[in-house]
Amino acid sequence: MTELTRKWTADRIYDELRQGIMTLDLYPGSRVTETELAQRFSVSRTPVREALQRLAVEGYLTIRPKHGCYIRQLDVFELAEYYDVRVGLELEGVALTSQRVPYRELAQLADDWDPRKLMYGSEGTECFKDAEEAFHIRLASLSGNMVLVQYLKGVNDHIRIVRRLGLPDTESVIKTYEEHHEICQRILANDLAAATNVLRAHIHESQTKSREVTLVQLEARRRLREEEG
Template identity: 35%
Template sequence: MNRRPESVVSVLPRTLRRAGMTVNDVHKRLKEMVIVYRIKPGERVNEGELAEELDVSRTPLREALHRLVAENMLTLVPNRGFYGRQLERQEVFDLYELRGAIELASVNLALQRAPHDDVVLARDAWLDVMQHTAAMSTYQLLEADEQFHLSIAQLSGNQEIVKSLQAVNARIHYFRWSDLEGKSKAMEDEHLALLDALLRRDAPLCRDVISGHVAHRMEDIVQFIQHSVVRLYAGHL
């Protein structure tokens, strides 16, 4: 009886199997884990387990971990290792406030620069999303909301604004579950109102809509954190 051939991957030396995963790839995978709190706040990163799970050597893994420290997404404790970063309520509040400033800058520039046809396309895309929101999970709504705001940032024509918004979104992603729950209809209407105002180049209305849409009080932030921590340790991702 002929022996079943082994897979190509299984017969390659481990160093070659790992060669396909670049530091950028490892960084992206780890960042996704941090964003959805696969690595919990205060939890020590087990480098051995991560290297095994991602099938990479320690060198690219550690370089990717150091990048996440530089991005304020992990903490490095000397002689102890890497840890999931704890976010204090003031820091989360500051991040929400920064997000609001970035969103307002996006809208102000989009009012000046965005081609009419591009705004029409953005509006059509959002109308298409609205056809499906009733069947979306909170996670899917969050993804749709983040993509909407990134599309407004793209309309600003400033790629640094786009990158800054992506960075802030990554750091508050998990807390925004609580932010969006039960608010699907309000979110849909506010997004559409913003695009309609942008089409008319109605600057005061654009600014009013975006300011009201992203503004939060400290009390809201505390509630988001408490709700998110309960969800996190209950395993509800």
């Protein structure tokens, strides 16, 4: 097998497993093994191992040597604490950005999220969800504090699954455009109070919707597993 083919196979396995985790088809806490997955995808264990290691680094699962891999559990109380940290980090990032106001970068970020353009589409696709998460990292990066950015990325690794479930419909997507755009415009207008108010409300609403959708999805998956079992 060539290096190119091996790499493509690992990426394909990663994408499918990640999708299964994100949609809760791979139920939180469930166990998977390299051998089982190798049989499922009709490949050797090497690309499976690469895919699992990548998922582990990104926080989707835990690898326990000689025991297998366990899909990350979803603890709504722990997730709430991560959201609290996220709010603190992002608000501090905005405060630092408002002191230096990188106009060109902020204007570009605002333009990318102009609700009249719908640059990332009007549906909650994977592309849109990637862009939504990237917006907050881009905004934090404008603070000039890369330590803050790294901490925010770490928090995102822990809340990514529920965060993406909180974008289930077009209405949520359009509102995300509007709020992202307004946050940038408020900073550009040197209105820090308004920018932080919009950002705080934006994150808290996302948290609430994500929690509601997650609980519903978990219950539906639990019942399905019981029926199949």
